[in-house]
Each structure stands twice: as structure tokens, then as C-alpha cells.
Amino acid sequence: MEGEGERERKRGGRVCCVCNEARASVKRPKTLQHMCRECFFHAFESEIHHLILNNSLFSPGERVAIGASGGKDSTVLAYVLSKLNRLHNYGLHLFLLSVDEGITGYRDDSLQTVHRNHLQYQLPLQVVSYKDLYGWTMDQIVDVIGFKNNCTFCGVFRRQALDRGAALLKVDKLVTGHNADDIAETVLLNLLRGDVARLSRCTSITTGEDGIYSPNAYRGFAREFIKDLERIRPRAILDIIKSGENFRISTTTKMPEQGTCQRCGYISSQKWCKACVLLDGLNRGLPKLGIGRSRGSVGSENGNGSKVEKSIQGKQCGTLDF
Amino acid sequence: MACNGSGCQSGSCYKDEDATCNQPIKSEETDSTNPTNVCIKCKLNDAVSGYGGIDDGRFCADCFKTNLFGKFRFAVTSNAMITPTDKVLVAFSGGPSSRVALQFVHDMQERAQRNFDASRDRSLPVFGVGVVFIDEGAVLSIPSSEMEEAVEVVREVVSSLVPPRKELHVVPIETVYPSDSGDGKERLIKVMNTVSDPTGREDMLICLRMLALQKVASECGYNRIVLGSCISRIACHVISATVKGQGYSLPADIQYVDARWEVPVVLPLRDCFAQEINMLCHLDGLKTVKLSTGPCSSINGLVSSFVSLLQEENPSRESTIVRTAGKLTPFQFNRIPEIIDGNVPLATRRRQKRYNLKSNESVSSESFCPLCNSPLNKSEIVDWSNMDSHQNSDNFYNTCCSSCQFQILPSDSTSMEQFYMDLPQSMVGRAKQASNGDLSLLREQIQDFLLSDGEDEK
Numbered sequence A: 001m002e003g004e005g006e007r008e009r010k011r012g013g014r015v016c017c018v019c020n021e022a023r024a025s026v027k028r029p030k031t032l033q034h035m036c037r038e039c040f041f042h043a044f045e046s047e048i049h050h051l052i053l054n055n056s057l058f059s060p061g062e063r064v065a066i067g068a069s070g071g072k073d074s075t076v077l078a079y080v081l082s083k084l085n086r087l088h089n090y091g092l093h094l095f096l097l098s099v100d101e102g103i104t105g106y107r108d109d110s111l112q113t114v115h116r117n118h119l120q121y122q123l124p125l126q127v128v129s130y131k132d133l134y135g136w137t138m139d140q141i142v143d144v145i146g147f148k149n150n151c152t153f154c155g156v157f158r159r160q161a162l163d164r165g166a167a168l169l170k171v172d173k174l175v176t177g178h179n180a181d182d183i184a185e186t187v188l189l190n191l192l193r194g195d196v197a198r199l200s201r202c203t204s205i206t207t208g209e210d211g212i213y214s215p216n217a218y219r220g221f222a223r224e225f226i227k228d229l230e231r232i233r234p235r236a237i238l239d240i241i242k243s244g245e246n247f248r249i250s251t252t253t254k255m256p257e258q259g260t261c262q263r264c265g266y267i268s269s270q271k272w273c274k275a276c277v278l279l280d281g282l283n284r285g286l287p288k289l290g291i292g293r294s295r296g297s298v299g300s301e302n303g304n305g306s307k308v309e310k311s312i313q314g315k316q317c318g319t320l321d322f
Numbered sequence B: 001m002a003c004n005g006s007g008c009q010s011g012s013c014y015k016d017e018d019a020t021c022n023q024p025i026k027s028e029e030t031d032s033t034n035p036t037n038v039c040i041k042c043k044l045n046d047a048v049s050g051y052g053g054i055d056d057g058r059f060c061a062d063c064f065k066t067n068l069f070g071k072f073r074f075a076v077t078s079n080a081m082i083t084p085t086d087k088v089l090v091a092f093s094g095g096p097s098s099r100v101a102l103q104f105v106h107d108m109q110e111r112a113q114r115n116f117d118a119s120r121d122r123s124l125p126v127f128g129v130g131v132v133f134i135d136e137g138a139v140l141s142i143p144s145s146e147m148e149e150a151v152e153v154v155r156e157v158v159s160s161l162v163p164p165r166k167e168l169h170v171v172p173i174e175t176v177y178p179s180d181s182g183d184g185k186e187r188l189i190k191v192m193n194t195v196s197d198p199t200g201r202e203d204m205l206i207c208l209r210m211l212a213l214q215k216v217a218s219e220c221g222y223n224r225i226v227l228g229s230c231i232s233r234i235a236c237h238v239i240s241a242t243v244k245g246q247g248y249s250l251p252a253d254i255q256y257v258d259a260r261w262e263v264p265v266v267l268p269l270r271d272c273f274a275q276e277i278n279m280l281c282h283l284d285g286l287k288t289v290k291l292s293t294g295p296c297s298s299i300n301g302l303v304s305s306f307v308s309l310l311q312e313e314n315p316s317r318e319s320t321i322v323r324t325a326g327k328l329t330p331f332q333f334n335r336i337p338e339i340i341d342g343n344v345p346l347a348t349r350r351r352q353k354r355y356n357l358k359s360n361e362s363v364s365s366e367s368f369c370p371l372c373n374s375p376l377n378k379s380e381i382v383d384w385s386n387m388d389s390h391q392n393s394d395n396f397y398n399t400c401c402s403s404c405q406f407q408i409l410p411s412d413s414t415s416m417e418q419f420y421m422d423l424p425q426s427m428v429g430r431a432k433q434a435s436n437g438d439l440s441l442l443r444e445q446i447q448d449f450l451l452s453d454g455e456d457e458k
């Protein structure tokens, strides 16, 4: 599909290949086209617009939360969505959703960015805290378990926080700005840790609960590797995603049973989700429970939680990653 | 990230072992997993350790060798790689993996010979073994004296592996061009120089090398090609293929058998770690050579150092990668084609069943990239009815996989035309076959409406 454009590209010419006027300042890894800023934004926005239309991602009147981390991806996402919503009359009630982990000093910068977005794009802002979601702030957790193990809690809690926040605020859809790097990293990690069933899923739109959260060295290596790769071949990131989409996975390959946590209703392959296991440990004064490689020391049999006490709705089909 | 070795080739070819096989063998250390340090198999001798891999420190030298050979023999027998009537060609690069593959094939042949001599009726013939060394001097920047020395070592090794005697074919890479044209070497150099991407150059060389191996094998009557690709090498290929967007075709390259070629290719060391192979070379004093290729800045080199870093951190990482990718669905051609259900070993049948490979199923309907011969994904298959270009080189470009289009083929039309002119005939032929195959399918469909039999394919 990109053959034509690629073959006709002039190696020396640095004029935008779309308008043929302005100086090109961006080289899109996806197409290797040199574009000016204006044309790049235009192309990017219309791609997102078509992605939304073709996949019928939204219906008019929906409450849509944009997961706002203060990072580049979520800022871009907030900008594009609010613009498209106005331009094409999606009729969505958009707002920014931010999570406050309750770590002194840590979030100050990023919350500032989120605040700026809120003012700039005139989007309402909702902040949910770990205290609201879990009953514990991260600082309190660290007080109990020490610095050493808090990565386990960070990872698990952070992954679920947006979903839980969205459920708390009764939103219809949650949108997060997963970028290509994240997806590529997931494809690689699934190869490295032997997760065949997820090989096919990792590039599709939603992500569920991950298996092992303890900080592993190979995660760091994979991230470094992707950075090095991007340096010598920017397109490699997109190629990894393409590989992930095209993997030949037999239909008989068993997906892990996609159940829900019996305690909170969050997607989990175990009886209790990882967060509930950790919380249970914290609340019972046994914070080491559930940390490490053992897959859930509590409720390790597989349970399809049919009896859900407090159900988190809106997760199953409600999270959209861009 | 620095490249961990000088040889950074990738792909499933026999040369690629260099990239992962040159980690030094650590001196023997006490191993924490086996504090008694006694071999777990014979429980008599001291275990050897420090070489890496999942079995590190579990066996004594003798049991280690038996175990490694056992992995090889199991791969051979359970996939019907070599049968008594076969004539196999071992691709020997001089590196440790292909050196061990050659050794094991020889050991097996020697046993078969002994059994043959001892048997009264002499009913089971002994399979034939030949060795090929591809001289890539034309495209590698190494002094010719170095290549001569390497060839000398190869000759020495092969002549020491007797009886039975093995024929050695030392063949220049430019053999992919007809010898009577006389300009093969120049055309080869021109083709290679057109490829600007360093990774593309390495991968192009791998394609040409396979072409050369196939040519030698079919001209000299071999019906199997044995490559020394070990688990470490295959793990690298899994990652680099993923990185190059070849996720669809990946399973084709990493099976025990790859019969998409005229002469099927087999990988009997698929379950052996590079570290084990190095250890065996060390224990048995097997002679190897390594050519000094320059520093590399390719994707393949980057992947190779990434994988060895992972392997250092966790000695089972490489096998996890291969096991994971091994669960992707292989292709119809990933089995020995001529085996019929009746005389297939039980283990083979079981494996085929597991992977849903039916041996009586018709020829696979895959289309292949004419350059790298990898099966094409649906989105990569061109619709010939929509093809508006009459330029052969444009047609060739369009039939190639997107990975080759990006990293090997020149992007502008004029260079593409020149590149196409200089390609070996067999690659050009594959593309023509692809379009003809499509035409003949069309012909079949409209047969009843045809007035007369027109001209046939050339």
C-alpha cells in the first residue's frame, strides 16, 4: 500500500509531499513521507476520524473519559478528540480522567499538564485518587511495605486505576493513548515470556489484566532494544505491530479463560484479580501476599465469577486504546 | 548497543550461527543448582558446567555428549529427516554449529555403516553424505588469504571424517549465475551494491546463499540439505523476523523441516543451545574457523546482542522464545513431502497430528516472495488482473513481500530495472512462475470458453 509513495519519493527533496509547498519537517515512520506540520496534523486527524467512523467507536450522547496521564500521548489524544468532536458533531460528553496515586511530589508536574489541557481544550477534569479507588494512597502503601516492593503495587494498581475510575464515574467509554511503542513492546514481551494465547490479542484494541507484574529485567532490556531499533529503523515499531497482527495462531490455541474477579468484577483469569489479592494482603497486614512470581497465592483456581458483588461495568468493550 | 560478534547474519541459514556462538566458554564453576556436582544421569562422574543453557551443570562430559547427540537423533528420527536411501548435503560454514551438525551426521552414518557391514542380508542401505562450503569472498571484505585458510580447514575436517568418505563441494557464491556467462561475479557484486540498507544486504546474502545451496544439492543429486541452525540462532530469527514485519511467514523458517525448496532443508540442531554446541567443540576439540567480517550496524546484529543479553539473564529465555514462536501454525511445506502415512514413524505422525499437518493434503496454495521465498500474507498477494504495468521489473517489485520491498529492493524505478536485470535467473523465474501460476488458474477457469489451445508457458 505504501509501495507507490515510497518508490516515487525524491531522495533529496525536502518539500512537503502533500501540499508541495511548505518545507517538510516531519518524516512519518508509517509511510516514510516527508510532510510539513500542517499536512501532518491534517493527515493524522483524518486518520483518527476514519478509525472512529469505521469501527463505530462512539455513539452520540455517550460519556467518554480520556485517560489523562499528562504524557505526550494523552495530551495529543485530548487535543484531537475534542477537536474532532466539535468539527464532526460526534455529540460526545468528553472529559479528562486523571488518577492521583497519592505520592508526594510525584504527580505534581503531570497533574499540572493535565490541568493545562483541561483549560486549553475546555474539557472538564475529574481526578480520582488511589484513596477513593483502593482505600490506600501509594505513600501509605510504601509506609507499610517499604520501597523495595512497591513496583508490584504501582504496576497492578496503575493498570486498573483508570478502569476503576471510569466505573466509579459511570462513563460509557474510556479512551487511553496507547502509542505504537507500547503495543510493539507488548508483542515482544509476549514472545519473550511465552504467552502464545496473547500473541494474537496484544495488538487488538483492548487489553485486560496482565500476568506477572514483578519488575523483570527483560522488560527493561526490551524497552532499550526498542529504542535502539527506532534509531536505526523507525519503521521497525510499526513492523512489529504488523507481525503481531499477522501471526498465524491456530483457532484451537486456548485463550486463558477470560473470567472476572469474584471480588470486584475486574477482568481476571484467577478467582481474585491481582489488585484484590494485593489489597487483601494490605488490609490483613500481610503486605507481601501476592508479590512475586507466584500467580496469585489466594484463589489460584480458575473461577468465572458469576456472582459479582461490586461489578465494574464498562470495561469489557469500553476501553479503547489508540 | 554494541554488536556482540563480528558475524551478524540472520535468517535460518547455516552461516548465522556465528552471531550467537562466539561467547567464550566460561571456566568450570561450582553450580548452585547442583551442589554435589555429580552428574544427574550416571551419578558417577563430576558434572561439567559453566557453558550455559538449561542443562548447564547437570551432566558429566560423557553424559553431556550423549544427551546432545540424543537431541539431534530424536529430531532426525521423529521428523523423518534422514532415511537409509537418502543422500544428504551438510552445509558447513566452518562455524561451531554446522561443525557439530556435520559431526553428528557423520556419527550417524558411521553407525549405519557398521550395522550394514554386520548384517547378513544387507537390506538397509547406508545414507550418503556430502559437504558444501559456500565461498562468499566475492561479497565479503576479507583478504583472500583468509578465505583460503578457511577452505583449508574445511578440507581437513571433511577428510578426517572417514569412513564413509564424504564428497566436499567448495563453491563460490556467484554459482547462482550460469557459469558460461562469465559475468556472474560482476552481476552479483552489482546486485549487492544496489542494496543500501545494511540489514537488507545481509538478508539478500542469505537468500543468495540458499540459492547456491539448492543449486549444488540438485545438480549433485542430494535430496536433503542439513543446516546447523541451533536454538539460539532460531531465537534470534524469531525476534528479527518480528521486527521486520515478517510475522506471517515466520513459522515457515523455524520448523525442523522446510520443504518449500526444491531440495528440502532440515534443522536437526533445532533443540540445541549455542552454548552446548560450543562446549562440545571444546570437549572434543572440534576444529572450527571464523571469518573476520567487519563491524555491523544492522537489525540482525542488534537482535543478536539483545537475545544474548536476555539469555545471560535467564538461561531458558532462548528456548522460551522458540517454544512460543513454535506454537504459531506452521505451513504445509514444513514436513518431508514424500512421506506417506503408512511408513511414517509414530512420533512424526503424532507431531503432524498435533500441528494439524495432513500428509495427504494437496499442495499448499501459498504464494511466495520471489526474492526471499517467504510465504506471502493475503494483503501482500498482488491481484494480477489489476496489474497495469508492463515493465517486468515493476511486476517483480510488486510480487515481493513488503519486507523485501522495504529493505532490499531499490525504491526508484530506474535502479529497480537495473537490479532486476542483474538478479539470478532463478529469482526472476519465481516471479514469472507466480504470474503464470495465476494465469494457468485463470485458464483453467475459462477453459471451456477457449476456442483453441494457444501458446503454452515458456
Ligand SMILES: [Zn+2]
Binding pocket: A016, A017, A018, A019, A020, A021, A022, A035, A036, A037, A038, A039, A040
Ligand atoms: Zn504540506
Ligand SMILES: [Zn+2]
Binding pocket: A261, A262, A263, A264, A265, A266, A272, A273, A274, A275, A276, A277
Ligand atoms: Zn478484584
Ligand SMILES: [Zn+2]
Binding pocket: B039, B040, B041, B042, B043, B044, B045, B059, B060, B061, B062, B063, B064
Ligand atoms: Zn554422567
Ligand SMILES: [Zn+2]
Binding pocket: B369, B370, B371, B372, B373, B374, B400, B401, B402, B403, B404, B405
Ligand atoms: Zn521477501
